[in-house]
Amino acid sequence: MKLKSLLLGGAVALGLATTAQAEDPTKVGFVFVGPIGDGGWTYEHNEGRLAVEEHFGDKVETVFQESVPEGADAERVLTQMALGGADLIFTTSFGYMDPTINVAAKFPDVKFEHATGYKRADNVSTYSARFYEGRAIQGHIAGKMTESNIIGYIASYPIPEVIRGINSAYIHAKKVNPDVEFKIIWAFTWFDPAKEADAAKALIDQGADVILQHTDSTAPQAAAEEAGGVITFGQASDMGEYAPMPRVSSIIDNWAPYYIARTAAVIDGTWESVDTWDGISTGMVGIGEISDAVPADVKAEALALKDAIAAGEYHPFTGPLKKADGSDWLAEGEVADDGTLLGMSFYVEGIDAEIPQ
C-alpha cells in the first residue's frame, strides 16, 4: 500500500506539473479513508467526485487519494495536495479533523471542507448529514422485524455521530417493540472487512437476527447472508447487491449536489466557511428501496415516518427521553437541539452498555 501511495503521489505531482501551463482549471482534491471500491462510505464520496467532474467538464480537475490513514499521514497527503495547487479539498472522515485544521492554517488561500467534524476556520467548512434520521427508519423496521428481539450493532468509533445513530435506532426500535435489546460491538475501525465479518458473526452467534452497521464494508452483509434468516441495512451506500435479503433497506449518502454547489462557489469566488448539516429533506440522506422481505404494513409505516421527518413534522429525538444514567434529558414534546446532538456522548435510557472511553 505504501508503494502504491508513493506511485499515486508521483502520478498526481506529474499530472499537476503538466497541466499547470494549460488554462488553469479549478483543482478539487478529495481525501478518502477507504478504497473507492469499498461499496459504502468512500464509494459514495467518490460518486460525488465523479458528479463534480461531469458537471463542470474541463473547468474542473479532480485529484483524490484513497485509503489514507487518519492521523499524521493525512497531514502529509493534505500538504501534498495543497502544494500541488488544489483550490478546494474535501476531507471525508472524522479523523481528518485536526490534520485539516493544521494544514488549512498553513495554506490560507486553499479552501477546505471537512466531513462530519466540528472544527471550523476562515478557510475550513464542515458538512455532514443527519444520518440519525435514516437510523430512525432502520430502527423502526428492525424493531418490527426481529423475532429474537436481539438487534446487533457494529459500531466504529465512540464519537457523537455513531452514538447518535445507536440512540436513534434504539429509540425507534423500542417504540414498536418494548422487548427489544441492543448488543453493540465497537470495532474501532471504519473499514476492516475481516473484523467486520467476525463482529457480525459474533452478534449472530449471540442471537441477533438484525444487524445494523456503522462500518463501511459489505462484509457484514455477506456474513448475514451466509448465516441466513438475518436482516441487514446498507450503510452509506445502497449495497443493493445484497437485496432483497439480507439487505432490506439502506441509508444512502448523496454528496453530489453539495460537492457541485461548493465547487461552483469556489469558481465564482463566493465561497465562505459554513456549517452544513442536511438530512432527508434535502436528499443528502437517502433511504434505499425497502425490499419485499419487509411486510407491506411495516414498509408503509417506515415510509410514513420518512415523509414526516422530511416534512419537518417529526424529529427523531423528541421527548420524553431519559439518559442511560436515569437523568432527564428531554421533556414531553421537547425536541433535541443541534448542539446536544453534535456532542452526544451518552446512551438513552434502556441501552444496557457502556460507551468505551
Added chain:
Amino acid sequence: MMVFGIDPIVLIASLMAASTPILLAAIGELVVEKTGVLNLGVEGMMITGAVCGFIVTMETGSPGAGFVAAAVGSALLSLIFAVLTQVFLANQVATGLALTLFGLGLSALMGQSYVGLKSPSFPAVNFGPLADIPVVGPILFNHDPMVYVALFTVVGVWAVLRYSRLGLILRAVGENHDAAHALGYKVVRIRILAIMFGGACAGMGGAYLSLVRVHQWVEGMTAGAGWIALAIVVFASWRAGRVLLGAYLFGGVTLLQLNLQAAGSNFPVQYLSMSPYLITILVLVLMSAGRRRNALHAPGSLGRVFHASS
C-alpha cells in the same frame, strides 16, 4: 450452558474457522524455519494468495480451483525469495521484508478490477448425522473443507517431521547445514522446496480470508495476519502441535474479545487483545536467554547463509 453470556460450543466452532488463515500460514512457515530459512515474507505471500484465489474463483466460479490457484501463485512468489536467498545468497531478513512489500503492491495491482465483487459461497462439508451429535457435532463436523485441510496439514507436518526419513533430512538441514551437506544432502534444493511449501500454505491461508471469511477482495485485507503467523511459530517453539495451540489462542482471543462485547461484558477488551503478544514477547525473552535456546528447539542454522564451498 453459557459462560459470561457466551455459548462455549459456538465460540470454539467459530474460532476453529477464524484461526484457519493464521494456522495454515504458520504451519507452512514452521516447515520453512525447520530447514533453517527465515522467511519474513509471509504477509506478502498471504495477500498474494488472497488475490490469486479470488481472481480464479471469480473467473471459474469454483472456490476449490481458487484455493489451488492461491497455493500455486504464492508458491511462485516465494520462489523469488528462494532464488534470491538460496542461489544469490541475499540476506534473508531483508529479502523477506521486501517480499512482503512486493506482495502487498502486486496484489493491489492484480486485484484492481475485482474490488467490490462478491465471491460465491463455500458450503460446509456434509457429514450427515455426524453434525447432529451434541457438542462434538457443531465443533468438529460442521466446517468448510479448508478447516479440515488445515488440520490435516498440521497432523501431516507433525508426523513427517517426527517419524519419517524426510523429516529427519529436513531437520538435519535446518540444524546444521554443513553436516547435512557433508552427508550428501542437497541443502539448497531441499530449502527451495520447503520455501515453496511454505508459500503454498500461506497462499491458501490468505485465500481463506478473501473466499470464506469476507467473500470479497479488499486491498491489504490480511491486516497483519502474516506477522501473527510468524509470531506463532516462535511461540510454538518450532513444534507442529503447539502451532495449532498458538493459532487457536491468537484466533480465539480476537473472537472472544468481540463476543464479550456482544454479550455486554464491561471487561476491558484491550487486555485480551494484547495477551497473545505478551506471551510471544515472553517466549522471545526466554529464547534469547541463551542457555535455553536448545530447550526451545530453535533450528541451529536458522537464518544463516549456506554456501557449499565455505
